[in-house]
Amino acid sequence: MEKIPLLSVENLNVEFSTPDGVVHAVNNVSFAVESGKTLGIVGESGSGKSVTASSILKLNSGVTAKTQGAILFNGRDVLGADDKAIRSIRGSEIAMIFQDPLSALNPYYTIGNQIVEAYRVHHRDVKKGAARKIALEMLHRVGIPNPEARIDEYPHQFSGGMRQRIVIATALINSPKLLIADEPTTALDVTVQAQILDLMKDIQKENSMAIILITHDLGVVAETCDDVAVMYGGRIVEKATVNELFLTPTHPYSFGLLGAVRSLDNSARGELQTIAGSPPSLLHLPSGCSFLPRCGYAQQNLAQCSSVVPELGKVSPTESFSACHLRTEALISLKMKEIA
Amino acid sequence: MSSEILLEGKSLVKYFPHGSKGIFGKSDGFVQAVDGVNLVLRKGQTLGIVGESGCGKSTLARVLTRLIEPTSGNIILDGRDITKVSGKELQSLRRDIQMIFQDPFSSLNPRHSVGEIIASPMRIQNTVPKGNEKSRVQELMELVGLNPEHYNRYPHEFSGGQRQRIGIARALALNPKVIVADEPVSALDVSIQAQILNLLEQLQHDLGLSYVFIAHDLSVVRHIADEVAVMYLGKVVEIARPEVLYSAPAHPYTKALLSAVPSATPRASHMHSRIVLQGDVPSPINPPVGCRFAARCWKAQDICVAQEPALGPQSFTSQPEEGLVACHFPENSN
Numbered sequence: 001m002e003k004i005p006l007l008s009v010e011n012l013n014v015e016f017s018t019p020d021g022v023v024h025a026v027n028n029v030s031f032a033v034e035s036g037k038t039l040g041i042v043g044e045s046g047s048g049k050s051v052t053a054s055s056i057l058k059l060n061s062g063v064t065a066k067t068q069g070a071i072l073f074n075g076r077d078v079l080g081a082d083d084k085a086i087r088s089i090r091g092s093e094i095a096m097i098f099q100d101p102l103s104a105l106n107p108y109y110t111i112g113n114q115i116v117e118a119y120r121v122h123h124r125d126v127k128k129g130a131a132r133k134i135a136l137e138m139l140h141r142v143g144i145p146n147p148e149a150r151i152d153e154y155p156h157q158f159s160g161g162m163r164q165r166i167v168i169a170t171a172l173i174n175s176p177k178l179l180i181a182d183e184p185t186t187a188l189d190v191t192v193q194a195q196i197l198d199l200m201k202d203i204q205k206e207n208s209m210a211i212i213l214i215t216h217d218l219g220v221v222a223e224t225c226d227d228v229a230v231m232y233g234g235r236i237v238e239k240a241t242v243n244e245l246f247l248t249p250t251h252p253y254s255f256g257l258l259g260a261v262r263s264l265d266n267s268a269r270g271e272l273q274t275i276a277g278s279p280p281s282l283l284h285l286p287s288g289c290s291f292l293p294r295c296g297y298a299q300q301n302l303a304q305c306s307s308v309v310p311e312l313g314k315v316s317p318t319e320s321f322s323a324c325h326l327r328t329e330a331l332i333s334l335k336m337k338e339i340a
Numbered sequence: 341m342s343s344e345i346l347l348e349g350k351s352l353v354k355y356f357p358h359g360s361k362g363i364f365g366k367s368d369g370f371v372q373a374v375d376g377v378n379l380v381l382r383k384g385q386t387l388g389i390v391g392e393s394g395c396g397k398s399t400l401a402r403v404l405t406r407l408i409e410p411t412s413g414n415i416i417l418d419g420r421d422i423t424k425v426s427g428k429e430l431q432s433l434r435r436d437i438q439m440i441f442q443d444p445f446s447s448l449n450p451r452h453s454v455g456e457i458i459a460s461p462m463r464i465q466n467t468v469p470k471g472n473e474k475s476r477v478q479e480l481m482e483l484v485g486l487n488p489e490h491y492n493r494y495p496h497e498f499s500g501g502q503r504q505r506i507g508i509a510r511a512l513a514l515n516p517k518v519i520v521a522d523e524p525v526s527a528l529d530v531s532i533q534a535q536i537l538n539l540l541e542q543l544q545h546d547l548g549l550s551y552v553f554i555a556h557d558l559s560v561v562r563h564i565a566d567e568v569a570v571m572y573l574g575k576v577v578e579i580a581r582p583e584v585l586y587s588a589p590a591h592p593y594t595k596a597l598l599s600a601v602p603s604a605t606p607r608a609s610h611m612h613s614r615i616v617l618q619g620d621v622p623s624p625i626n627p628p629v630g631c632r633f634a635a636r637c638w639k640a641q642d643i644c645v646a647q648e649p650a651l652g653p654q655s656f657t658s659q660p661e662e663g664l665v666a667c668h669f670p671e672n673s674n
Contacts, residue, residue: 190558190601191616198616272537
């Protein structure tokens with residue numbers, strides 16, 4: 001029997017109308033997340049990863065945004081839910097952590113105030129004193145030393161890593177089933193990043209929460225995720241388990257991305273592998289594959305690559321899904337030629 | 341390693357007054373941003389400086405470029421002490437040291453065209469006759485991989501990577517000897533980072549530039565630097581060639597820093613050896629008396645808290661090319 005996923009996103013499309021035209025931020029994105037698992041969404045800036053994440057909480061529903069598709073959370077329709085229903089999900093069943101912990105916290109309120117508020121919004125019958133005890137417990141759990149003394153301090157009195165712990169405490173206070181972390185460690189130093197990633201993994205182990213981790217750092221993905229979706233130009237171009245993505249990438253963009261990172265990790269000094277050019281504008285996506293202008297493999301198949309948008313399809317013999325007209329065998333033979 | 345010394349920092353110190361009350365109030369303490377740093381940059385080479393936020397690496401960059409005055413210490417460029425030069429002399433000195441900044445969005449004036457941005461150092465310094473300005477700018481644009489026809493475009497019409505190329509062209513406009521690059525690629529995506537790093541290496545090779553390259557990303561520095569200095573709380577704790585530093589770090593902090601970098605290999609054995617440091621970097625206002633890393637160090641003993649370790653060779657037997665370390669109990673000596 002197939003496991004029913006906690007969250008499933010089907011054919012999600014998000015568009016924004018701007019004075020310059022319509023920005024196609026997310027195009028036909030589908031994925032699912034199971035309880036206790038971590039899905040990584042990687043991509044460069046402007047690839048649509050943050051918009052995808054905020055759609056899950058229906059945060060893109062302004063006048064200028066148009067969202068189509070289906071998002072099912074625990075069997076409930078998120079996109080069709082009214083304001084009241086979505087408010088009861090936000091922060092309680094699905095919580096979100098943002099990149100910059102300083103702008104995620106209100107500088108005018110003590111951190112205790114902010115955590116207690118997050119709790120009492122969803123537990124109206126709980127008295128302030130009781131909620132404060134729960135907040136203290138949570139602060140203790142995310143590793144704030146001496147929480148009794150620090151709960152009445154303001155955000156500016158904490159360091160970057162401590163602030164991100166407070167944001168995590170606020171997100172976890174209602175024991176969410178799904179945590180969306182949008183670049184949670186990008187603003188932090190590596191040694192603090194290691195602490196925060198460990199903390200998230202520990203908490204996931206305790207209550208089998210699902211995590212969607214959005215990042216541009218493939219190192220972070222390699223160490224924390226079970227599955228990965230690679231986004232480019234608002235589309236998912238490859239979907240695979242972590243091991244498969246890193247050992248047998250199947251999309252030319254993934255080759256390039258991994259190549260750029262690996263050659264940096266490697267000690268050998270010399271020319272770094274790069275992907276020529278820059279990502280496409282979401283205002284004017286190419287008619288065919290959006291990676292075409294930067295792809296080194298497309299010459300063989302130019303007619304199809306430049307006119308038809310490739311669908312995400314399974315790549316045998318792996319379990320990966322890739323959106324490329326050139327299937328593995330063709331790509332591997334091309335890669336071989338390159339090496340030889 | 342025998343090439344000639346171009347830029348040298350001798351016991352550089354920069355303290356910022358902290359907590360003064362009122363205009364005439366006396367400050368009650370100092371932020372010890374940079375505290376006794378010795379550095380050497382050789383001709384045609386790259387000195388990498390790594391460290392976490394708040395370790396003083398950007399302050400050091402500003403001191404070296406004479407953008408701020410050091411509290412004490414000397415800066416020597418090409419055999420000449422430039423710590424105290426001022427006025428006209430300082431202005432002509434600016435030609436020799438240029439900077440590349442981290443954020444290609446805020447470091448370019450949005451109201452100036454690319455041509456004006458790249459030409460402005462030449463105008464200020466009066467190095468190129470007005471008639472030749474445009475051709476020189478276009479030559480620079482071509483050098484950094486920009487289309488010279490985009491001379492009249494504005495910064496917002498370019499992507500992040502292209503903007504950083506504009507910043508590099510501006511830094512090259514005066515034919516400097518030294519370029520201090522403060523986190524030049526950290527605001528860029530990986531595939532673009534690699535492009536910019538390749539460009540910087542190419543330019544170094546073609547124009548014989550020397551770089552001081554500041555970054556928090558250890559893998560970037562490993563790639564570009566000939567020598568790497570690791571900073572912690574205003575001090576250099578270790579300095580070595582990258583082959584040595586990355587394979588056999590001598591300072592416990594360097595070791596922890598390296599182990600914290602996530603590797604792009606899934607579930608690597610490396611995970612088990614990760615050292616997760618406890619706590620945060622102490623405040624630079626009243627740094628610890630002994631070793632500044634002692635409070636977070638797993639090897640710390642009484643002497644570490646009491647006495648500050650000096651930067652020196654690991655042991656009496658070690659060769660100078662093995663690098664210098666400031667630790668009472670360095671990793672590789674038993």
